[in-house]
Amino acid sequence: MGMAAAEWKFHVLAVDDSLVDRKLIERLLQKSSCQVTTVDSGYKALEFLGLRQGTESNDPTALSPSPQEVNLIITDYCMPGMTGYDLLKKLKESPAFKNIPVVIMSSENVPARISRCLEEGAEEFFLKPVRLADLNKLKPHMMKTKLKNQKLEEIITPSNDENGTVAAVEPEIKDSVEMEIIKMLPIQSETEPKRVLLQVVQQEEQMLSNNKRKSMEEGLSTDRPRPRLEGIATAV
């Protein structure tokens, strides 16, 4: 890979047919330290990801024309042609992209719509207008991906850097849970880091399911397989 940890930014693909809302979500995401790509339709989103109608192959490396991977997709619900729900379904049906977290935004608070999206696999549902505080719900996803990328880096290019991973973490993290995680990161030994990471990531997954935005109705079941982390939970 060769990419320094400091350069990597969580890449979000934002989909919205409204020009005003695209501008707004772009700025909100930038302010939350994300790299942003905006498109104005579900079709363009699929194109960007490399999924063209009827030409999908099962080889993930052949698919995406974009130089960088997409870490999260945030999409408006009400769009002409392909709705956000349609896009969500297409993504979840795709072997290559079903593990990318998807967030749905809508200006209308319709409980049936919200539960349908969550059941189809959306991670979160934001009511518009979206605010900075809403984007804090994305932080667990960002941390998880960042840790995964950092660990992958280390596995591929093991280093004797005595600063370890702590130095690579961005200083502006203020959330106390994130501080907990950072404290757990200092590497003790060769085998230690992988085990520590697994614990940390399991905590994150717990946080994720606690923070999930539920529908207005009580007792909604969100029985879905949790995304599995490949390549990290190896035998220690």
Place this chain on the structure above:
Amino acid sequence: MELVQMQKSLQDYTKSLFLDGVLDSQFLQLQQLQDESNPDFVSQVVTLFFQDSDRILNDLSLSLDQQVVDFKKVDPHVHQLKGSSSSIGAQRVKNACVVFRNFCEQQNVEGCHRCLQQVKKEYYLVKNRLETLFKLEQQIVASGGMIPAMELGF
């Protein structure tokens, strides 16, 4: 006019927009997104809103002037305007759109015509007020001053 005077005028003017319900707290959210790296964010978004809205209002006028009104065309336009006005905090425009959509649902042509007039009225009002606000800001910046942060305690 002295800089301090201008800054006070801007604050009073902005405050009045909130008190009159022309703007709501979403506008404050926009201001929070503006910083040294994006010093013109608010005016950029608002300009996009004006361009978008001018187009939508034009389309709406055309749609409602047809012999047979196609509500399947009218409603999405109003929905879009409701969305964008909500996104920038143009509260009265948004509220007028909500009423408009109700009449669309009832397929009430007369009601829709009245609503369009109301939406236009609120839109031109917020447009006028925001353009004045931006002018005040520009005068302050041109005089070497800073735009005072909005006090939230009113």
